[in-house]
Amino acid sequence: MKVAIAASGDSLDSQASPVFGRCSHLIVVNIENGEFKDVKAIPNPATVEGGGAGIKTARIVGDEGAEALISGSVGPNASEVLSQLSIKAYQMVPGTVKQNLTLISEGKLEELTPSAPRGRGLGMGGRGRR
Amino acid sequence: MKIAITGGKGGTGKSTISTALALEIANYKKVLLVDVDVECPDDHIILSTTREKLEDVYALLPTFNQEKCLKCGRCAEVCKENAVVFVKDRYPFIVSGQCNGCGACLLTCPSGALGEGQQVIGSIYQGKCQQLHEHEKDHLLLVWGEIEIGCENTSLVVNATRKYATDHFSDYDYFLIDTAAGTHCNVISAMLDADLALAVTEPTPLGKHDLELILQLLDIMQLPAQIIINKSDIGDLNLIGEVSRDKNVPIIQKIPYERNILKKHSRGQPVVHKNIEELAYSLIGMRT
Numbered sequence: 001m002k003v004a005i006a007a008s009g010d011s012l013d014s015q016a017s018p019v020f021g022r023c024s025h026l027i028v029v030n031i032e033n034g035e036f037k038d039v040k041a042i043p044n045p046a047t048v049e050g051g052g053a054g055i056k057t058a059r060i061v062g063d064e065g066a067e068a069l070i071s072g073s074v075g076p077n078a079s080e081v082l083s084q085l086s087i088k089a090y091q092m093v094p095g096t097v098k099q100n101l102t103l104i105s106e107g108k109l110e111e112l113t114p115s116a117p118r119g120r121g122l123g124m125g126g127r128g129r130r
Numbered sequence: 131m132k133i134a135i136t137g138g139k140g141g142t143g144k145s146t147i148s149t150a151l152a153l154e155i156a157n158y159k160k161v162l163l164v165d166v167d168v169e170c171p172d173d174h175i176i177l178s179t180t181r182e183k184l185e186d187v188y189a190l191l192p193t194f195n196q197e198k199c200l201k202c203g204r205c206a207e208v209c210k211e212n213a214v215v216f217v218k219d220r221y222p223f224i225v226s227g228q229c230n231g232c233g234a235c236l237l238t239c240p241s242g243a244l245g246e247g248q249q250v251i252g253s254i255y256q257g258k259c260q261q262l263h264e265h266e267k268d269h270l271l272l273v274w275g276e277i278e279i280g281c282e283n284t285s286l287v288v289n290a291t292r293k294y295a296t297d298h299f300s301d302y303d304y305f306l307i308d309t310a311a312g313t314h315c316n317v318i319s320a321m322l323d324a325d326l327a328l329a330v331t332e333p334t335p336l337g338k339h340d341l342e343l344i345l346q347l348l349d350i351m352q353l354p355a356q357i358i359i360n361k362s363d364i365g366d367l368n369l370i371g372e373v374s375r376d377k378n379v380p381i382i383q384k385i386p387y388e389r390n391i392l393k394k395h396s397r398g399q400p401v402v403h404k405n406i407e408e409l410a411y412s413l414i415g416m417r418t
Contacts, residue, residue, distance in 0.1 A: 052212025052228050059206075062217035077225050081215050084223055 003104060004028045004066035005097055006057075010041035012098040018072030021054030022047045027097050028064045031105045036098075040064070054078030061087055070100050074112055132305040133413065134321040134353070137330035138340030140311035143360035144330050147385070148308040149176045150401040154410035156262075156270035159303040164295045165274035166320040167310040168252060168287045175398050179257025179272050184298075187275070187290040188248040189231035189283055196221050198243035205235035205244060230283055252277040252287035254294050271299065284316035292320065304414070311340075313347045321353060329379070330358045333365035338373055345377045355379045358409070361387040383409045 006023035008015040017023035023044055030037045042064070046056035054074065058081035061069050069082060069089045082089055090109040092100050103109050135148045145167070152163040165173040174181060192205075192214075199221055206216035213228035214235050226249055236244045257272045275291030277284055295305065309320040321327055327348050331341040341357070348355040359370050362384035374381050385391070385405050394401045 046212075049212060050210075052225075055212045055215060055225055055228060059212075059215050059217055062215075062220075077228055080225055084215070085217060085220075 001031050001068065001105075002028065002064070002066045003031055003068045003070065003101065004061045004064060005069070005092070005100055006071040007041075007097050010043070012036065012039060012096065012101070014097050016070065016072070016092040016095060016097055016100045018092070018094075020069075020071040020074045020078055021049075021057050023057070023071070026057065026060060026064075028066055029101055031101065034102075034105050036101055052077065055081050058082050058085070058087075061085075068104065070104060070109060071112065131303070131326070132307060132324045134307040134309055134324040134327040135330060136309040136317060136321065136327055136344055136348075138311065138313060138342075138344035139331060139337050142330045142332045142337060143385070144311070145172050145176060145308055146391075146395055146401055147328075147330055147358065147360065147406065148306055149173050150403065150406045151410055151413075152270055152272075152306050153177075153259075153400055153402075154407050155304055155306075155414055156266060157410075158416065159269070159414055160301065161270050161304045161306060162295060162299045162302040163270065163272045163306045163308065164292065165272065165308045166288045166291050166316070167308060168275040168277040168284055168291065168316065169310060171274040171276055173272055173308055174255070174257045174274060176400050177257070177259045177270075177272055178261060178399075179259050182256050184254045184256055184273070184294060186250045187252040187254065187287050189229075189251045189286055190233055191226055191229055191231060191247045191249040192224060192233070192235050193245040193247040194222060194224070195243045195245060198241045200241045200243070202240065204238045204240065208234045208238045210234070227280065231286075250278065251281045251283050252290070254291050271302070273299070284310075285319040288316045288319040289322075292322070296323070313343050317344075318347070318351070321348075321351060324353060327353050327355045328358050328382075329355055330360055331370060332361045333359055333367045333370050335369065337365070338369040341370065341373050342377070345373065345379055349377075357381045359384045361385070363387055382412065 005027050006017035006020050007025045007027045008017045010025045026042045028040045046053040055077050058078040062085040070092045072092050074089050089112040091112045152161045155161045165171040203216040206214040211228050216222040273295045275287045277287045309317045331337040363386045391401050
């Protein structure tokens with residue numbers, strides 16, 4: 001199973017990220033029989049987006065062909081994109097990337113529900129008056 | 131004649147003065163009050179008007195024809211809002227709430243797979259003031275815009291509301307345009323075809339600061355400006371006096387901080403005050 005996880009750094013020992021759209025890295029791993037193969041750390045280009053960061057990050061998860069995502073939260077727009085791409089989101093537990101990957105491989109992570117009411121982009125990108 | 135009521139700072143009394151002034155002028159002339167504070171239009175509450183929808187305001191929303199789509203992803207590349215999502219080998223799709231209707235994706239699509247759809251981003255309403263006598267009701271009409279909650283395209287709704295008012299109510303003698311706070315694009319849009327702007331402020335450091343900003347904007351827009359000081363007997367009048375002198379913009383009226391005004395305000399009722407009556411006279415060129 002190919003899994004992407006929002007992380008605060010670029011290794012398996014980095015902390016899992018509580019935020020999705022503006023997490024510093026996405027780490028993509030192929031989990032086979034409990035082993036982590038093809039570990040890939042992708043610096044998240046969406047951290048500097050003015051708006052729509054969650055959408056862009058979700059798109060990268062899709063580009064990588066991941067079937068599941070682990071994150072602390074997923075905003076409404078990103079959630080819409082993930083569901084369009086048939087990617088399931090799971091709730092991370094505070095700890096390292098490796099700990100979370102182990103938990104998901106054992107089927108011990110819960111599915112994630114959108115963190116904010118569905119609407120017009122309520123993410124961290126700042127919805128200032130324009 | 132179109133008079134914009136603005137001021138920069140929020141809470142200085144733009145809506146309070148707009149509604150009170152509209153009622154005073156309506157004693158003599160036909161007044162259309164246009165509330166284009168589309169994120170929180172409140173004049174209809176103060177005037178306790180009826181609420182009739184005139185029309186919806188639409189923005190462009192692209193549609194995707196998968197039969198023509200080459201899956202090249204250019205539509206997503208050009209989307210500055212990240213509203214168009216493209217994943218390799220899949221058909222692109224749009225997160226409609228994120229789309230600002232700019233149309234760049236339509237222009238860039240090489241195969242004509244994108245079409246011009248639309249989404250509702252707000253609505254325009256009109257309301258008649260219920261308390262007025264029958265013969266006065268025709269003298270005052272409120273028109274206002276309301277934007278869908280969370281939508282960013284405020285200026286589109288402001289412009290649509292202003293245009294609707296101009297196109298349908300040209301027989302009114304005076305347009306009073308109640309703007310939002312700030313100096314951003316929806317305030318600019320509100321004042322685009324105004325003849326005069328009244329900057330409502332208060333004699334506080336914040337009032338002074340934001341007044342300077344709005345006067346700079348009005349200067350850029352080459353729109354004649356006049357200052358109204360609300361809550362004039364509290365704070366420090368010199369603060370506003372300095373701005374008036376520096377910018378050479380006259381202070382045309384002061385409205386005191388009085389219990390009667392606050393009572394009406396807290397009940398959501400229009401304010402009646404002799405200084406607003408005087409202001410109305412001066413604006414329509416009558417002697418007191």
